[in-house]
Amino acid sequence: MxxxxxxxxxxxxxxxxxxxxxxxxxxxxxxxxxxxxxxxxxxxxxxxxxxxxxxxxxxxxxxxxxxxxxxxxxxxxxxxxxxxxxxxxxxxxxxxxxxxxxxxxxxxxxxxxxxxxxxxxxxxxxxxxxxxxxxxxxxxxxxxxxxxxxxxxxxxxxxxxxxxxxxxxxxxxxxxxxxxxxxxxxxxxxxxxxxxxxxxxxxxxxxxxxxxxxxxxxxxxxxxxxxxxxxxxxxxxxxxxxxxxxxxxxxxxxxxxxxxxxxxxxxxxxxxxxxxxxxxxxxxxxxxxxxxxxxxxxxxxxxxxxxxxxxxxxxxxxxxxxxxxxxxVAPDVADPGEQGRDLPAGPLDIRFAGVRFAYPGGPPVLHDIDLEIPAKSRVAVVGETGSGKTTFAKLLTRLMDPSAGAVLLSGVPLAQVRFDSLRSRVVMVPQDGFLFDATVGDNVRFARP
Ligand SMILES: Nc1ncnc2c1ncn2[C@@H]1O[C@H](COP(=O)(O)OP(=O)(O)OP(=O)(O)O)[C@@H](O)[C@H]1O
Ligand SMILES: [Mg+2]
Structure with missing residues (x-):
């Protein structure tokens, strides 16, 4: 509704x-x-x-x-x-x-x-x-x-x-x-x-x-x-x-x-x-x-x-x-706030455990994803248009929560990580950029002036 x-x-x-x-x-x-x-x-x-x-x-x-x-x-x-x-x-x-x-x-x-x-x-x-x-x-x-x-x-x-x-x-x-x-x-x-x-x-x-x-x-x-x-x-x-x-x-x-x-x-x-x-x-x-x-x-x-x-x-x-x-409307992706945890210092490793995702009213986009990406490695996810690459990135940065399964960073489930800590360590650069009403320099510096 x-x-x-x-x-x-x-x-x-x-x-x-x-x-x-x-x-x-x-x-x-x-x-x-x-x-x-x-x-x-x-x-x-x-x-x-x-x-x-x-x-x-x-x-x-x-x-x-x-x-x-x-x-x-x-x-x-x-x-x-x-x-x-x-x-x-x-x-x-x-x-x-x-x-x-x-x-x-x-x-x-x-x-x-x-x-x-x-x-x-x-x-x-x-x-x-x-x-x-x-x-x-x-x-x-x-x-x-x-x-x-x-x-x-x-x-x-x-x-x-x-x-x-x-x-x-x-x-x-x-x-x-x-x-x-x-x-x-x-x-x-x-x-x-x-x-x-x-x-x-x-x-x-x-x-x-x-x-x-x-x-x-x-x-x-x-x-x-x-x-x-x-x-x-x-x-x-x-x-x-x-x-x-x-x-x-x-x-x-x-x-x-x-x-x-x-x-x-x-x-x-x-x-x-x-x-x-x-x-x-x-x-x-x-x-x-x-x-x-x-x-x-x-x-x-x-x-x-x-x-x-x-x-x-x-x-x-x-x-x-x-x-x-x-x-x-209760936020469906909620910041755990004070009760949340901070991400451990140093490079993070990534784990997807049985992650499934579907947009509301849509067919499943990601089916039972299990994967591990060790810290300090560089990985490219490749797939045809609409295969779910952006969706994967959004789940990794917790712009959305998976329908089932969990995403973990260095063993900490994302749902338990305070937004402050998460947003300062893990970011997604979207494919369609957005320019704020400011100079190019200010736009580059926008998140961290
Ligand atoms: N906001 C949305 N609402 C409903 N369905 C969506 C939404 N965003 C994406 N989808 C669907 O989810 C599937 C995966 O989309 P996604 O954007 O993750 O693909 P992608 O691999 O990033 O594609 P591209 O290579 O075009 O960037 C597609 O079938 C798409 O139609
Ligand atoms: Mg995409």
């Missing part, structure tokens, strides 16, 4: 979030303080309509009282200063923490990709693998910085606003909630479809980046064989597929925001009609109705923003899942 196929499996948003948070404990750094700041920020925003109500009902209606008006203005100004300061600090903390955590995820994912054996790197399109550590991680960053923060603040604001609205008038609060209930249900349904749509988007973005990378890296080959036309068509297909997936996801999210928009209009209209009726009855004062209208906007805003953010979240979650899936 390749990772792209595994993307299709169903894992809930919460499961992915939990898996992601477990891998990035840094995200919880100072969370209590940040939430404290968020709380002050939200309560502050809701305090403004309350101050306005006090100002109108006690300072204006039934005789102008400038003392009351001025003190309300002063209190409101003070609240605004504190609220703004808390909002700034909260955002700054959240941005710093999420940047740090994601830099770590990216580093870990890069390292892990290098730990995966050549087998894995070949069985999965390399470009797709690269997209997991670049564009997918970027998508998570964007969400955590912008969306995650705003979602948190807005959900809090929703709760606080509802509480204050209830304190003013349960009837009007009921109108608002009833207006939004169908929208919430519809949006919940849409979120599920959106999750699947964005999983496809992330997967096709990976394929697209893979195709782009291949056509750039393989440019000389493409030109040499005159297959520019076919390559361009493949690239066009990848671009088209990605665009179609993206359009589908965006169409779903637009339906969501329109439904939210409709609910907002209904809520506001309902509050004005019922509010005026209650005002005429004397149940509600002018100040209270004014405050309530302010509160409804404070309620609508987070609902609308949250819908938008949730859409963004589905994209990020799909990306996060792909990154986590890479990290979940």
């Amino acid at each position: 390749t990772n792209d196929e595994r993307d299709a499996r169903t894992e809930t948003t919460w499961q992915t979030l939990r898996r992601g948070l477990a891998l990035s404990p840094e995200l919880r750094t100072g969370l209590a303080a940040t939430l404290g700041l968020a709380l002050v920020y939200m309560v502050g925003r809701v305090a403004v309509p309350v101050a306005v109500q006090q100002g109108i009902d006690r300072g204006i209606v039934g005789g102008l009282n400038l003392d009351v008006v001025w003190s309300v203005v002063a209190v409101t100004a003070a609240i605004l200063v504190v609220t703004t300061a808390c909002g700034y600090l909260m955002m700054r903390r959240l941005f710093t923490v999420s940047e740090t955590a994601l830099a770590n995820v990216r580093t870990r994912a890069f390292r892990h990709v290098h730990d995966l054996s050549m087998l894995h790197q070949q069985s999965e399109r390399r470009g797709s693998l690269v997209s997991r550590v670049t564009s997918d991680v970027d998508q998570i960053t964007q969400f955590l910085q912008w969306g995650g923060v705003i979602l948190l603040v807005n959900l809090g604001q929703l709760v606080v606003t509802t509480a204050v609205m209830l304190a003013y008038s349960w009837q009007l609060t009921l109108v608002v909630l009833v207006a939004f209930l169908p929208a919430v249900l519809v949006i919940r349904q849409l979120q599920r479809r959106l999750g699947a749509a964005y999983a496809t988007v992330r997967q096709r973005t990976g394929t697209l980046l893979g195709a782009v990378g291949e056509s750039v890296v393989g440019a000389p080959v493409i030109r040499a064989y005159g297959i520019a036309g076919r390559t361009a068509r493949r690239l066009d297909d990848a671009i088209d597929n990605q665009r179609l997936a993206q359009q589908r996801a965006i169409r779903i999210s637009i339906v969501g925001s329109s439904v939210g928009e409709l609910a907002a209009g209904l809520a506001l209209a309902g509050v004005v009609v019922l509010g005026v009726t209650l005002g005429v009855d004397g149940t509600l004062s002018i100040g209270q109705l004014t405050a309530f209208l302010f509160l409804v906007t404070l309620f609508i805003q987070p609902v609308q923003i949250a819908t938008e953010v949730l859409n963004e979240a589905q994209n990020a979650i799909a990306g996060w899942r792909r990154v986590l899936d890479v990290l979940d």
